[in-house]
Amino acid sequence: MNSFLSRIERLVGSLLVGTLFVMVALTFVDVVGRRFFDQPVYGAHDLTEHLMALIVFAGLPVLTARREHLSIDLFDTWLLQPRFALWHRVVNLLVAATLAVISVEFWTAAQEAAEIKEVSQALNIPRGWAYYFISATSALAAVAALFVRNPVRAAHGTTAPQEVTT
Numbered sequence: 001m002n003s004f005l006s007r008i009e010r011l012v013g014s015l016l017v018g019t020l021f022v023m024v025a026l027t028f029v030d031v032v033g034r035r036f037f038d039q040p041v042y043g044a045h046d047l048t049e050h051l052m053a054l055i056v057f058a059g060l061p062v063l064t065a066r067r068e069h070l071s072i073d074l075f076d077t078w079l080l081q082p083r084f085a086l087w088h089r090v091v092n093l094l095v096a097a098t099l100a101v102i103s104v105e106f107w108t109a110a111q112e113a114a115e116i117k118e119v120s121q122a123l124n125i126p127r128g129w130a131y132y133f134i135s136a137t138s139a140l141a142a143v144a145a146l147f148v149r150n151p152v153r154a155a156h157g158t159t160a161p162q163e164v165t166t
Contacts, residue, residue, distance in 0.1 A: 099142035
């Protein structure tokens with residue numbers, strides 16, 4: 001199972017790198033076109049918007065499973081004591097609940113977008129698929145939040161830290 005998850009992480013990582021490369025190349029070409037030829041790339045804003053959604057939400061389940069969200073470690077010495085293990089579980093439940101709400105809201109938005117045939121402004125890219133994607137990855141992240149490693153046990157050496165391979 002662990003090797004399966006590692007392969008999924010590598011696949012998602014490759015997708016993210018490829019998407020980021022396309023977004024950077026598109027922005028570069030768009031800026032050069034604007035600056036030197038007075039010809040921006042038509043629909044660059046639409047494409048960048050959709051690519052950004054892919055980057056952010058494709059990585060969300062992996063980020064959540066690895067417990068690599070942005071955090072402030074100012075109080076780690078105090079909060080990583082074993083007596084706060086329950087508090088960390090409650091925080092994980094709150095994160096999972098928040099992500100579940102995001103998932104449900106985007107699922108509703110996706111259904112509405114499909115119903116009214118919502119599209120992007122310049123290229124008429126349908127928005128429903130992006131909202132369904134955000135909903136699905138938020139749901140996966142919510143499930144991952146329920147199973148993340150407890151930082152208290154990891155900090156005190158009672159569990160081996162997860163090996164991260166990319």
